[in-house]
Each structure stands twice: as structure tokens, then as C-alpha cells.
Amino acid sequence: MRPQRKSPRGMRGVVAIEFALLAIPLCTLLFGIAEFGHAFYQYNTIVKSVRDATRLLSTYDPTDTTDYPLAQAKCLAVSGTQDCSGTPLVEGLTVNMVVVCDQVNTTGCTGQYKNVQTTPAAETINLVEVTITGYPYAQITGWFGLNGMKFGDISCVMRQVL
DSSP, X not given: OOOOOOOGGGGTTHHHHHXXXXXXXXXXXXXXXXXXXXXXXXXXHHHXXXXXXXXXXXXXXXXXXXXXXXXXXXXXXXXXXXXXXXXXXSTTOOGGGEEEXXXXXXXXOOSOOOOEEOSSTTXXXXXXXXXXXXXXXXXXXXXXXXXXXBOOOEEEEEEOOO
């Protein structure tokens, strides 16, 4: 006996049902990849801007209050320019999130910054640390309930050339 074939009319809608069953996990996977890529982009952008701000401050003497570009470095970390013109590099980033720790500025420092003593004890290596604290991740899809998630502190430390 030969198996009976189903008529094309009896098979209508099967492909649509199979697609509907696969579309939900595939869309979830696609949006998850996009969300992860967006988070990686934001984190990488902040890391680079913090590094640029630290590099700027590493070439100045923090005890020279007339020439030390503290405000310019904070603007550089947030907007990529020294005069805070333009929009922030990533959504939600503000100058208030930038903390600078060096030989003179210690407000908001968590204690990780310290002048490293060399031998002999009379010599000191001055360091500058720029940190972005409390940056809230700005999600793109809204599917994963990541509102309120904050990146950990993003910081860079360099030696100040005096």
C-alpha cells in the first residue's frame, strides 16, 4: 500500500505556524545580541573618553591652580571636547559623574588613589585618576528590563609628568 498524500489544501497554514513558533525565540535572540552590542559600544566609548581625559591631565601639574585643566578634562570625558560643546558621547553621561583624583583633588575619591612612594622616600610618583561613576545603562529595546542597571566605575590611572 502506498501512503496517501495530503492535498495542498490540507497543509495550508503549517508554515505560518512553524514560523510563529520559531519567530519568538529568534527575535529574542536578535534583540539580545543588539542590546549586548549597544552595551559594549557604550562601555567602550566611556573607557576611551576617560583615557583621553586622564592623558590630558597627566601632562599638567595639579598644584598649578591657574593652568590645571580640571574642567576641560571633565568635559573631554563627557562630550569629547574640552569646552563641553555638543552632545554627550553616550546618552545620560554628565559632568557630575566624572571624578578626578590626583595630588590636589581628592573630593569623591574612594581611597584607591594614593601617591606611590618610591625609594628613597623623598621622591614621589604623582598619579592622576579619572573615574566615571554611576553611569546608568541606556537600553535600546526595553525588552530585557535593564532600566536602572549601572555600569561599575570606569577609571584610568596615569603618571603625571611634572
